[in-house]
Amino acid sequence: MEQTEGAEESVFPLRLAAVDVGSNAVRFLGAEFLQPQRFAAIEQIRAPVRLGQSAFEGGRLDASALNAAVATLVSFRERMDALGIVHYRAVATSAVRDSANGDELIVRARDEADLVLEVITSMEEARLVHRAVRSRIDMGSSRWLLVDLGGGSVEVSVADARRIRRSVSHPVGAVRLLRELSVEGEDVACFRRRLEEYLAPLVVPVRGGIRGFVATGGNAEALADLAGAAPDERGVSRLPLQRLRSLVDDLAVLTPAERIAAYGLREDRADVILPGAVVYERLCSRAGVDEILVPRVGVREGLVLDLAGELAEHAAH
Numbered sequence: 001m002e003q004t005e006g007a008e009e010s011v012f013p014l015r016l017a018a019v020d021v022g023s024n025a026v027r028f029l030g031a032e033f034l035q036p037q038r039f040a041a042i043e044q045i046r047a048p049v050r051l052g053q054s055a056f057e058g059g060r061l062d063a064s065a066l067n068a069a070v071a072t073l074v075s076f077r078e079r080m081d082a083l084g085i086v087h088y089r090a091v092a093t094s095a096v097r098d099s100a101n102g103d104e105l106i107v108r109a110r111d112e113a114d115l116v117l118e119v120i121t122s123m124e125e126a127r128l129v130h131r132a133v134r135s136r137i138d139m140g141s142s143r144w145l146l147v148d149l150g151g152g153s154v155e156v157s158v159a160d161a162r163r164i165r166r167s168v169s170h171p172v173g174a175v176r177l178l179r180e181l182s183v184e185g186e187d188v189a190c191f192r193r194r195l196e197e198y199l200a201p202l203v204v205p206v207r208g209g210i211r212g213f214v215a216t217g218g219n220a221e222a223l224a225d226l227a228g229a230a231p232d233e234r235g236v237s238r239l240p241l242q243r244l245r246s247l248v249d250d251l252a253v254l255t256p257a258e259r260i261a262a263y264g265l266r267e268d269r270a271d272v273i274l275p276g277a278v279v280y281e282r283l284c285s286r287a288g289v290d291e292i293l294v295p296r297v298g299v300r301e302g303l304v305l306d307l308a309g310e311l312a313e314h315a316a317h
Contacts, residue, residue: 011311011312011315012033012034012035012036012312013032013033013034014032014033014087014308014311015030015031015032015033015042015083015084015085015087016030016031016033016039016085016087016088016304016307016308017029017030017031017076017080017083017085017087017088017089017304018031018088018089018090018091018299018300018301018303018304018307019073019076019088019089019090019091019115019117019300020090020091020093020298020299020300020303021051021069021073021090021091021092021093021095021096021105021117022051022052022092022093022094022095022150022151022152022299023050023051023052023055023056023093023094023095023150023151023152023173023175023176024048024050024052024150024151024174024175024218024268024272025046025047025048025049025050025151025218025268026046026047026049026051026069026072026073026076027044027045027046027047027300028043028044028045028046028047028076028079028300029041029043029044029300029301029303029304030042030043030044030079030080030083030085031304033304033308036305036308036309036312037135037305037308037309039304039305039308042083043079043083045075045076045079046218047068047072047075048266048267048268049065049068049069049072050065050151050175050268051065051069051095051096051099051151052094052095052151052152052173052175052176052179053065053175053179055094055095055096055098055099055152056095056098056152056175056176056179056180057179059098059099059100060099060100060101061095061096061099061101061102061104061105066101066104066105066108069105070105070108070109070112070113073090073109073112073113073115073117074112074113076113076115077113077114077115087307087311088115088307089118089303089304089306089307090109090115090116090117090118091117091118091119091120091124091128091299091303092105092106092117092118092119092120093119093120093125093150093152093153093299094122094150094151094152094153094171094173094176095151095152095175096119097119097120097121097152098152102119105117106118106119122153122155122167122169123167123169125148125150125155125169125299126146126148126155126157126164126167126169127164127302128298128299128302128303128306129146129148129155129157129216129297129298129299129302130146130157130159130164130302131301131302131305131306132216132295132297132298132299132300132301132302132305133146133159133214133216133295133297134161135297135301135305136234136235136236136295136296136297137212137214137234137236137293137295138161139159139160139161139211140160140161140211141160141161141162142160142210142211142212143158143159143160143165143206143208143209143210143211144158144159144160144210144211144212144213144214145157145158145204145206145210145212145213145214145283145287145289146158146159146164146214146216147213147214147215147216147279147280147283148215148216148217148298148299149173149174149215149216149217149219149220149276149279149280150173150174150217151173151174151175151176151272152171152173152175152176153169153170153171153172153173153176154169154170154172154173154279154283155167155168155169156168156169156170156204156205156283157205158205158206158210166205166206167205168203168205170202172198172199172202172279174219174272174273174275174276174279175272177195177198177272177275177279178271178272178275180198181194181195181198181275188252188253188254188255188274189252189253191274192252192274192278195274195275195278196278196282199278199279199282202279202282202283202286203286204283204286204287206287209288210287210288210289212289212291212293213283213284213287213289213291213292213293214292214293214294214295215239215280215284215292215293215294216294216295216297216298217276217298218269219269219272219273219276219277219280220239220276220280220292220294221237221294221296222265222269222273222276223239223244223247223273223276223277223280223294224237224239224294224296226247226263227239227240227243227244227247229243229294231296234295235295235296235297236293236294236295236296237293237294237296238291238292238293238294239291239292239293239294240290240291240292241281241284241285241289241290241291241292242290244277244280244281244284244292245281247277248274248277248278248281251273251274251277252274256270256271257270259273280292
């Protein structure tokens with residue numbers, strides 16, 4: 001024990017970074033750890049680069065999206081250097097995973113931004129989210145439903161504090177749904193009906209009761225904010241299912257431009273928030289619970305927690 005504690009003292013405090021190249025945005029987290037399980041965010045950046053728009057329509061990342069993503073990664077590398085961060089992990093999810101030319105982004109990230117960018121599987125996404133969630137929620141030995149909705153897919157997992165018991169991935173991310181189901185010139189009500197029909201087959205991978213429903217992703221956080229669900233002392237918001245249903249009804253009669261005016265949403269959130277809300281509502285209803293917990297963490301937090309644990313373990317040996 002003395003060796004482990006001494007080793008930890010030599011490693012911490014420590015600054016780490018995470019980069020998440022998603023379908024709707026590219027995100028950066030700079031974190032300072034005083035010990036392996038506790039950190040403070042020192043910088044968070046969200047760049048509205050929508051890689052999923054071209055990836056889900058034509059199966060390729062278009063030139064403008066690639067250039068924007070690379071420029072963003074270059075700026076993230078500059079922030080890491082300015083913050084004195086050496087250790088990091090950078091990952092890409094479904095938009096890059098599903099693109100025929102995703103390797104081009106990997107190569108350019110290395111050559112132009114000096115970043116090693118890895119494409120991760122849906123199972124690894126689920127693991128990282130689980131790692132982050134259990135840092136905010138005391139899961140214990142009970143079964144919880146974790147729903148991580150991104151731009152390209154939704155990962156639905158049954159987990160307790162120790163492990164993920166089962167996980168399934170559905171290609172029904174918010175950006176993908178918007179691209180596949182919206183028809184130019186149609187009213188929002190028609191889009192909602194088409195969306196609900198499309199999501200009808202969604203299933204919850206659990207038999208028997210669950211302790212609670214946990215939602216992660218930018219749409220979940222935006223919906224909690226719209227509902228006035230302030231985070232508690234651990235950073236967790238509670239969104240009642242009935243309030244979510246009311247929000248779906250309110251959002252469904254507004255165009256994206258009207259949502260921006262009414263709620264102050266960003267342009268790249270205003271169009272995807274309705275499909276995101278419907279996905280959460282459908283899964284929560286089928287899970288048989290009446291409340292959604294929003295811990296306001298995700299892949300990035302899982303990445304830095306993983307890194308801190310690995311570095312501490314390495315120092316101990």
